[in-house]
Amino acid sequence: MTDRVTSIAGRPPQPVSGALHVCATVERGAFRLDADVGAEPGEVVGVLGPNGAGKSTLLRAIAGLTPVTTGRIVLGEDVLDDADRGIFRRPEQRPVGVVFQNYRLFPHLTVRANVAFAARCRGMRRGPAGHVADGWLRRLALTDFADRKPAQLSGGQAQRVALARALAADPDLLLLDEPLAALDVQTHAEVQGELRAHLADFPGPTLFVTHDPIEALLLASRIVILEQGLITQQGTPTEITSRPRTPYVARLVGMNLYAGHASAGVVALDGGGVLVAPDAADGRVLVALRPSALTVYAEEPHASSARNIWPASITALAPLGDRIRLTAVGAQTVFADVTASAVAELQLIPGRPVWLTAKATDLVAYPEPMAG
Amino acid sequence: MAGARRIAALVAGLGLAVAGCASSGDSSGGSSAAGSGSSGGAISGTVTVFAAASLTEAFTTLAHAFETAHHGVSVKLNFAASSTLAQQINQGAPADVFASASPKNMQQVVDAGGASSSSNFVKNVLEIAVPPSNPARIAGLADLARSGVKVALCQPQVPCGSVAATVFSNAGVEVKPVTLEQDVKSTLTKVELNEVDAGLVYVTDVRTAGSKVKGIVIPADVNASTEYPIAALRHAPNSVGAQAFTAFVLSAAGQAVLVADGFEKP
Amino acid sequence: MVSPAAARRIRRDRAPGRTRPPMLLAAPALIGFGFLVLPLLALLVRAPWRGLGRLLSDSQVLTALRLSLECASAATAASLVLGVPLAWVLARVRFPGLALVRALVTLPLVLPPVVGGVALLMALGRNGIVGRYLDEWFGVTLPFTTAGVIVAETFVAMPFLVVTVEGALRSSDLGLEEAAATLGASRITVFGRVTLPLIGPSVLAGAVLCWARALGEFGATITFAGNYPGTTRTLTLQVYNTLETDPQAAIALGLVLLLVAVLVLAALRDRWLRAGSAP
Numbered sequence: 001m002t003d004r005v006t007s008i009a010g011r012p013p014q015p016v017s018g019a020l021h022v023c024a025t026v027e028r029g030a031f032r033l034d035a036d037v038g039a040e041p042g043e044v045v046g047v048l049g050p051n052g053a054g055k056s057t058l059l060r061a062i063a064g065l066t067p068v069t070t071g072r073i074v075l076g077e078d079v080l081d082d083a084d085r086g087i088f089r090r091p092e093q094r095p096v097g098v099v100f101q102n103y104r105l106f107p108h109l110t111v112r113a114n115v116a117f118a119a120r121c122r123g124m125r126r127g128p129a130g131h132v133a134d135g136w137l138r139r140l141a142l143t144d145f146a147d148r149k150p151a152q153l154s155g156g157q158a159q160r161v162a163l164a165r166a167l168a169a170d171p172d173l174l175l176l177d178e179p180l181a182a183l184d185v186q187t188h189a190e191v192q193g194e195l196r197a198h199l200a201d202f203p204g205p206t207l208f209v210t211h212d213p214i215e216a217l218l219l220a221s222r223i224v225i226l227e228q229g230l231i232t233q234q235g236t237p238t239e240i241t242s243r244p245r246t247p248y249v250a251r252l253v254g255m256n257l258y259a260g261h262a263s264a265g266v267v268a269l270d271g272g273g274v275l276v277a278p279d280a281a282d283g284r285v286l287v288a289l290r291p292s293a294l295t296v297y298a299e300e301p302h303a304s305s306a307r308n309i310w311p312a313s314i315t316a317l318a319p320l321g322d323r324i325r326l327t328a329v330g331a332q333t334v335f336a337d338v339t340a341s342a343v344a345e346l347q348l349i350p351g352r353p354v355w356l357t358a359k360a361t362d363l364v365a366y367p368e369p370m371a372g
Numbered sequence: 373m374a375g376a377r378r379i380a381a382l383v384a385g386l387g388l389a390v391a392g393c394a395s396s397g398d399s400s401g402g403s404s405a406a407g408s409g410s411s412g413g414a415i416s417g418t419v420t421v422f423a424a425a426s427l428t429e430a431f432t433t434l435a436h437a438f439e440t441a442h443h444g445v446s447v448k449l450n451f452a453a454s455s456t457l458a459q460q461i462n463q464g465a466p467a468d469v470f471a472s473a474s475p476k477n478m479q480q481v482v483d484a485g486g487a488s489s490s491s492n493f494v495k496n497v498l499e500i501a502v503p504p505s506n507p508a509r510i511a512g513l514a515d516l517a518r519s520g521v522k523v524a525l526c527q528p529q530v531p532c533g534s535v536a537a538t539v540f541s542n543a544g545v546e547v548k549p550v551t552l553e554q555d556v557k558s559t560l561t562k563v564e565l566n567e568v569d570a571g572l573v574y575v576t577d578v579r580t581a582g583s584k585v586k587g588i589v590i591p592a593d594v595n596a597s598t599e600y601p602i603a604a605l606r607h608a609p610n611s612v613g614a615q616a617f618t619a620f621v622l623s624a625a626g627q628a629v630l631v632a633d634g635f636e637k638p
Numbered sequence: 639m640v641s642p643a644a645a646r647r648i649r650r651d652r653a654p655g656r657t658r659p660p661m662l663l664a665a666p667a668l669i670g671f672g673f674l675v676l677p678l679l680a681l682l683v684r685a686p687w688r689g690l691g692r693l694l695s696d697s698q699v700l701t702a703l704r705l706s707l708e709c710a711s712a713a714t715a716a717s718l719v720l721g722v723p724l725a726w727v728l729a730r731v732r733f734p735g736l737a738l739v740r741a742l743v744t745l746p747l748v749l750p751p752v753v754g755g756v757a758l759l760m761a762l763g764r765n766g767i768v769g770r771y772l773d774e775w776f777g778v779t780l781p782f783t784t785a786g787v788i789v790a791e792t793f794v795a796m797p798f799l800v801v802t803v804e805g806a807l808r809s810s811d812l813g814l815e816e817a818a819a820t821l822g823a824s825r826i827t828v829f830g831r832v833t834l835p836l837i838g839p840s841v842l843a844g845a846v847l848c849w850a851r852a853l854g855e856f857g858a859t860i861t862f863a864g865n866y867p868g869t870t871r872t873l874t875l876q877v878y879n880t881l882e883t884d885p886q887a888a889i890a891l892g893l894v895l896l897l898v899a900v901l902v903l904a905a906l907r908d909r910w911l912r913a914g915s916a917p
Contacts, residue, residue: 065816091819092827104817108835118821120831169821455882522782527865529883550782551864552871554878562864566765567781 018076020173020205024068024083026054026061033057033229039173039205039222046220047209050248054229055209059175062207063098064091075173075205092121097171101178103162105150111161112137112146118169136164140198156187163198174199176208180215192218213252217241225249233369243366244288256289256334259368267365273331275358276307280365291325293362294336297355298346306357314352317343328354419613420448420466422457424473424531424600425555426496426573429580430633431471437629438620445613453530453555454478461486461605468614471602471621473556474531478601490603493621494635496574497597498532498539500588501563501581508569510588513543516570524562524571525549532556535598536572542594560585576634599638678896685893686886693890701868702876703894709784709872710852713791714799717848720792721799722841726829728800729807740804747797754794755861762789763862786863787870791852798851799844806840807833850899 019040026033033054039045049055060066062073064080067088073081075096080089105114113120116133120126137143140160150158159179166174179195180188196219199206209226210216216223217237225233225246233245244250250257260269262280267287269275275287301309312330319325323337326348334356338348348354419438423431428451435447450457450467454477461467462484470487472478478490502510508521516523525547526533533552540547553559556573563571564584578587602621604614620626627637659667686693693699728740746754762769762780772778780786814836818828834841856874863870871879873895881888 063816063820065819091816092822092824094820096820098817098820100813100817102813104811104813106814106818106832117818117823117831121818121822121824121827165821453882459882459885522779524864527879529879549866550869551866553865554860565759565763567759567763 018078018172020062020207021072021074022058022062024061024071024073024081026057026066027069028057028066031057031229033061035061035226035231037207037224037231037234039207041204042202044199044206044208044219044221045224046216046222047207047224047226048213048216048220048252049209049211049226051211052228053226055211055226056177057229058226059098059177059207059209062173063096063175064089064094078172095170095172097166097169097174099159099162099166099174099176099179102182103150103158105153105158105161105165107150110147110149111142111153114150114161115142115164115168117165132168133164136168140164154187155183156191159183159191160194163195167198167202172204174202174204174206176206178210178212178215179208179219181210181212195219242288243286243364245286245369250288254291254335256291256294258287258289258332260285260287262365269332271332273310275363276360277363277365278360279363281367284368285365286368288364288366289334289358289362291335291337292323293358294334295357296326296328296336296338296342296346296348297357300355301357304357305359307360308358308363310356312354312356314348314350314354316350317348324348328356330356415442415445415613415616417610417613418446418448419468419610419617420450421469421471421617422450422452422461422465422467423469423471424454424457425451425557426473426532426577427451427471427600428557430576430630430635433629433633434621434626437625438617441620442616447617451557453526455527455529455531456554464607466607466609467605468608468610469602469604469617471600472531473600474534474598475601476534477531478603481603481605486607487603487605490601491618491622492599492601492638493627494600494630495597495638496576496600496635497595498535498572498590499575499578500570500590501560501573501578501585502570502588503563503566504583504586505566506586507566510570512588513539513545513590513594516547516572517545521570522568523547523549524551524553524559524568526556526559526572527552527554530555531598532559532572532574535596538596539572539590539594542596543590574634579634597636600635681889681892681896685889689886690890690893693887694894696887698867699873699876699887699891699894702871702873702891703898705784705787705868705871706853706873706895707898709787709791710795710849710855712788713795713852714845714849716788716792717796717799718841718845721796721844721848722803722834725800725803725807726833729804743800744797746794747801751794751855751857751859752861755790755858758790758793758858758862762786781862782864782866782870784863784869787859787872790858790862791855794855794858795848795851799841799848802840802844802847803837806837806844810836846903849902853895853898 019038021038023036031054035054035058037045037047037058047055047058057066061068061081068081068083070083071081072079072083078095079087080094081087106117109117112130112133115136116129119129119132124132134143134146137146140163142157142160142164145153145157145161150161153161180192183191199219208219220237223235223237223240224231225240225248227246227248233240233249240249241253244253244255244257247257258267258269258275260267260275261283262277262285263282265276265278265280267275267277267280267285277287280287295306300311310330312328312334314326314328316327317324320337324340324343325335325337328334328336336356342348346354421431421435431449435449438447439445454472454474457470458472458477458480461470461481470478470481471493473496475492478487481487482490500510500513500516502508508515510516510521515521525536528534528537550568551562553562556577559571560573560577560581562568564581575587578585602618604611604618608614631637724743728736728743759781760766762772764770764773764779764781769780772780780789810833814832815828818832823831854874855872856878859870859872860875865871865875865879873891877888877891877895880891
């Protein structure tokens with residue numbers, strides 16, 4: 001790390017940078033982002049959300065590419081934005097490194113010149129700036145590509161160049177926009193391991209945005225869920241996967257999720273139906289249920305020990321790994337994972353009426369978060 | 373459909389133009405047959421007159437008078453430097469009458485076989501035109517040679533340019549103009565716009581410009597004049613009209629209009 | 639993503655011969671081509687080849703040629719200095735009245751050049767709304783000077799450069815400029831190190847168009863700057879003059895203009911291709 005800091009001439013080694021705090025709104029036309037997120041030094045925060053949730057807006061606001069409407073963005077002692085006090089630091093004045101989706105490498109410059117760009121912007125001559133760049137190229141195993149133009153790089157190489165270019169600017173904060181999205185499946189697997197390692201080496205806070213839950217789970221130490229401009233859930237990957245708080249998260253992590261009112265272990269679901277969940281505390285609750293915990297019957301099962309039994313009708317079937325995920329609609333829509341042989345045996349086709357059962361012990365019930 | 377019809381019309385028009393160029397004798401023969409060759413024959417259609425720029429006002433008046441006298445006839449006027457017009461006529465421009473500001477340009481047309489003979493109908497002399505405020509305090513030809521005085525002249529091949537050269541040589545004055553304009557009206561315009569301190573134009577131009585310029589008379593002993601010849605052209609599409617218009621210009625009524633605009637009798 | 643060079647290679651692979659165009663397109667295309675080439679061909683056929691050397695070594699012609707080249711180059715330089723920043727503002731800055739400003743900038747493209755010349759006289763002539771003060775305060779008058787020719791040519795030709803460069807800027811990737819900013823590049827550095835190199839070929843194309851337009855400029859020049867050998871009579875004005883006195887010489891001059899245009903376009907196109915196909 002010392003090497004990294006001292007390699008930029010003219011800047012003495014600095015103490016590890018401070019934490020990122022964002023508490024701001026950004027309005028763009030009818031869209032409004034209302035974000036309250038932070039990232040500690042060394043922490044990798046993944047902002048996960050569907051397209052149009054405001055992920056890129058958040059990233060752009062932190063980078064200074066989009067001004068905030070209200071609120072503050074602070075990095076350590078550095079106030080980057082403060083709408084009330086009229087403070088706005090221009091992007092070039094922020095110690096923020098950005099790895100863009102599609103990388104945005106300068107097509108007219110070689111890999112080395114791309115990585116040396118930040119040093120050149122600080123007035124460093126071509127020679128010394130090239131040395132700085134070479135150090136980063138070595139670290140990211142890009143030395144062989146130094147004289148190539150971006151058009152001659154593979155996706156994975158381009159991604160490493162983009163990372164090297166951002167890190168070479170010696171930022172206090174690292175931002176990544178969909179870091180793996182532009183890669184094909186094969187490269188995806190290769191790069192994610194490297195990227196994890198490089199992000200772990202970065203001493204400052206790292207924040208990346210993605211719409212891919214796998215990417216978030218692989219890279220992030222903490223996940224922030226952003227939906228329609230609002231943060232709906234934050235937590236460790238484990239917390240997010242086991243206790244989804246919104247239908248979006250539930251769908252992402254492949255869970256059935258129902259909201260309802262619990263009373264004495266029985267949850268009356270919004271929209272009809274009841275589920276028996278003895279653990280549920282009285283009041284508004286969310287109930288999560290893994291699709292693999294459901295059992296499907298062709299006829300009404302009389303001998304089942306399951307406490308929850310209800311009829312439904314199959315509406316869709318889709319392969320999912322070595323299983324088939326079927327969608328069935330009864331009092332509620334439910335996803336259930338079954339084996340291919342079960343589909344054949346029970347002749348499960350769309351339109352067919354079936355019976356579903358779930359053990360009470362497989363239901364995870366937890367209080368519903370306050371709205372807003 | 374409308375587009376196709378328009379293209380068809382265009383093609384037909386082009387075909388006519390090509391035919392007219394290739395054998396203008398045919399078309400003039402046709403029209404003279406219609407006019408039965410007699411000078412007293414009915415004049416009809418359009419008479420196209422190419423006239424020197426200095427004739428702009430006088431010929432506009434004459435054209436109106438001619439149209440009034442011959443009901444249903446229209447006169448199309450094209451004013452430019454006589455040298456330009458001579459060039460256009462020699463390249464086959466469909467003109468009926470050519471009125472030149474110099475015998476030299478008329479001779480070019482005659483030499484090329486465009487006209488058999490011409491008659492001088494007026495003459496014109498030069499005058500110094502200055503902006504009304506006369507910023508350079510021009511009083512005579514000698515002032516035009518002063519350094520810093522901006523003078524506009526016509527190009528040497530244009531009649532007003534060659535007459536100006538004669539005037540300077542008569543007066544023994546050497547003038548370095550800032551611009552050589554393509555015809556006398558452009559020279560006059562430069563004076564009207566106050567872009568130059570003086571210009572050498574015809575007396576008639578100063579008169580028709582009214583209050584926009586001031587004229588400074590050139591003494592008669594150094595001044596030079598140019599004769600204006602007119603001719604009905606040999607390849608005139610409307611030869612009857614051409615003869616009639618030429619006769620009208622040379623008539624007493626025509627001369628009266630020209631003299632009223634400052635031209636002198638030849 | 640396909641690199642421009644690769645795209646060009648692909649296009650070249652589909653060279654003519656592989657596809658036969660339908661007659662409905664081929665016939666008008668052929669007529670159109672003939673229409674454009676015929677007059678140039680006629681110029682070559684009618685050229686007084688034997689007397690060419692004598693006609694072209696005339697000192698007036700050489701003076702006019704030199705004046706034309708100098709003025710067109712100066713007008714192009716002026717257009718680059720003023721036009722590229724103007725294109726940048728039109729493409730990158732949002733302000734009320736932008737559409738109007740853009741329309742005004744492109745107006746000289748459709749304005750008859752003679753009208754442009756008159757407008758220049760009204761503005762910068764000795765009596766013009768600005769020219770009056772140039773004369774009074776600095777003793778500078780533009781009409782009838784070589785500077786006036788350059789002004790007239792710049793007025794008429796600069797919009798070609800602005801339109802070309804603005805188009806390139808609008809279609810260029812803003813993302814790259816943002817990326818440069820996050821790397822610490824000030825706006826002027828972004829312009830110099832990223833924007834300008836990326837639109838370089840378009841700037842060159844715009845400059846060539848601008849230069850060619852300036853070289854052929856006639857109406858605004860003769861109206862605003864007048865017509866005098868050595869100071870304002872460019873080769874186009876010389877052609878016009880000569881046509882009345884010596885048509886043969888005018889054809890010869892036309893050939894010179896044609897040759898200059900062909901040489902410049904060929905030279906630039908060559909450099910263009912090499913720059914474009916370099917990795």
